Amino acid sequence: MSNPGTDSPETGIERQQRIARGIQRRLVEHIRNASTDLNPGPARNDAATYTSQDWYEREQQQVFTRLPLLVGMSRDLPEPGSKLLFEAAGPSIVVVRTQQGLIKAYLNMCTHRAAQLVTQCTTAKRMTCGFHGWTFDLDGDLIAQPGGKRGFDGIDKAQFRLIEVPAEEWHGLIFVIARPGTRDDIDVASFLGGFAPELAQMGFERANPIKATRLDVAANWKYAYDTYGEGYHFSTLHPTTIARTAHNDMVVHDKFGLHARINFPYRDQDAYADKPEDQWTPRPYGGVHLLFPNTVINVSSMGPGQVFSIYRIFPDGGPHQAFSLMAAYRSGEVADDVDIKPWEEFHDFIMNVVATEDYSVSASGQRNLRYAPEGFLLTYGANEGVLQDFHRHLAEIIGQGG
16 A cells, blocks of 8 residues: 555555544544444343353364464564473464574474373473484474483384474464464464454564463353453443543454454543634553454554553363463564563553453352353443454354354
8 A cells, every 4th residue: 555645655654643533533523522432222141051071162163273363473573492382272382483484383292102202481492202212303393312212213203293283473472273283274364354453563573571470260261262352341340440441341442254343432532522623632552352263462552662462371180260361562663671560560450450350250150150040141232342253253164163
């Protein structure tokens, strides 16, 4: 795309500014009219999708082992030999950066007797099994069998390569599909579709990790995920936290196939409701990016740059338990020597709100669903369009797999 009136291509920053201004116009319009983006009408969903063991198992088969899942960012694996363990989707997977700087992933099991191969994420260029010492390089090749090697005379070492898992590094984001396969089995750009440019413009390649936290919740993973998709609950559930800065039940909702972006109008924009646009202070790009099936990337401004808050929600052994892997990153334009304490405090604040407010109501709601009468239906209002779309997409995928 070119800049208006010129033949020069639009830069990433210019694109962000253009999109941010468009979102700002829509937010101010909602403030002015006390309105919100709406789906055509309410939608209903069977409570069994949150409580059924059968539904849970179908999600495991059709969603969490078939779709690309975000496992981290490029700077989580900064150098050859860097490793990352990903076990949240079921199988233990080790993701590595090879000597050539590529990302590869393997089932974290020795091909001798299936013992766990990597237990600590060092930057060693070799991976040695703690059971019998079989050793593999970062490309998955068996390179050493110390000790009882004579017992394996005549074997073809190529048959004992580590079992590869589809993995791709895409614009600073690292994805895997949690089952055996090759690089040809994953295509992140196609999976993202129209959402790809919205994420590619962020500069995730240069994002640096700040802090990571795990939160457990006694609820179905979808009940926890639902809390991120609407602002209808701000004034009642978050009266002393989020509601102090954000309007209740106002949202700008942009749809990108399976994925979505939402923005909430903050009260510092109220002053613009009665002013012409040329008197507005431009807002930086931001918003809540909902990456199907289970990831939220919240982009917000902080100090000299942006903070990327990434929340990934997973089922935990059944339909009634889940956990979230929450991580904060600072954008690449922030100096390496910056004091990260304010960034850590912001992460801790969000974790406290999520744990004590959002996930608290998720747990109590899940408990009630366990005892609700058969056929009980949850209702998502037209003002909860993200939830409607998410559950519809999920049901379509589960149905295709069934």
